[in-house]
Amino acid sequence: MMKLQLAIDLEDIDGAINLIEKTQESVDIVEYGTPLVINFGLEGLAKIRNRFPNLTLLADVKIMDVASYEVSQAFKYGADITTILGVAEDQSIRDAIKVAHQAKKELLVDMIGVHDVARRAREIDQMGADYIATHTGYDLQAQGETPFATFNTIKENVTKTKTALEGGIKLTNLDEIKQANPDLLIVGAGIATNDDPTSAAKSFKAAIK
Ligand SMILES: O=C([C@H](O)CO)[C@H](O)[C@H](O)COP(=O)(O)O
Numbered sequence: 721m722m723k724l725q726l727a728i729d730l731e732d733i734d735g736a737i738n739l740i741e742k743t744q745e746s747v748d749i750v751e752y753g754t755p756l757v758i759n760f761g762l763e764g765l766a767k768i769r770n771r772f773p774n775l776t777l778l779a780d781v782k783i784m785d786v787a788s789y790e791v792s793q794a795f796k797y798g799a800d801i802t803t804i805l806g807v808a809e810d811q812s813i814r815d816a817i818k819v820a821h822q823a824k825k826e827l828l829v830d831m832i833g834v835h836d837v838a839r840r841a842r843e844i845d846q847m848g849a850d851y852i853a854t855h856t857g858y859d860l861q862a863q864g865e866t867p868f869a870t871f872n873t874i875k876e877n878v879t880k881t882k883t884a885l886e887g888g889i890k891l892t893n894l895d896e897i898k899q900a901n902p903d904l905l906i907v908g909a910g911i912a913t914n915d916d917p918t919s920a921a922k923s924f925k926a927a928i929k
Contacts (some may be wrong), residue, residue, distance in 0.1 A: 727908035729753035762797035769798025856887030
């Protein structure tokens with residue numbers, strides 16, 4: 721069954737806690753977004769972990785190097801899943817997967833910025849990552865891009881890695897989401913900046929059942 725991940729990017733720690741309280745019934749995974757990592761560090765993640773001991777938490781650290789160390793730090797501060805970039809060196813991705821699996825945690829490879837998507841998806845699939853995410857970042861969303869076509873290319877080129885779809889997903893995209901049918905749907909602003917985040921999260925959850 722498709723899971724729903726709420727990406728929290730635009731809040732401070734109190735705001736993140738408030739948003740989790742409003743939406744946690746409908747979301748499977750909460751993402752501690754990259755802007756929060758930059759603004760509040762992993763100490764902020766630890767505060768959220770202390771407040772919600774049973775929540776599945778993803779730390780969007782978008783690792784590029786020193787993978788073993790950075791992955792273990794994210795887990796030490798409370799993450800269950802962490803992210804590395806698909807454009808990182810193979811060695812870094814292999815190290816990240818190894819450390820994650822030794823800790824009985826999961827690793828998501830974010831394909832933002834990858835140009836030869838089909839080939840890289842096959843390589844990541846062979847390395848044994850848990851998730852591979854198609855990601856249209858904010859900078860390309862602003863140019864009108866969406867992740868759906870790239871998602872299909874990735875899905876066609878993996879055999880065992882769970883697929884994730886992210887980047888500007890809104891409630892108006894429900895038809896495309898159902899057609900894409902990812903294992904994990906990642907939604908940030910589509911829930912967080914909605915006037916009623918509780919009902920937006922509920923609507924996403926009901927639609928992907
Ligand atoms: O990873 C993200 C982005 O790079 C900012 O850190 C977002 O969490 C991701 O794009 C999901 O958020 P929305 O695009 O607002 O749905």
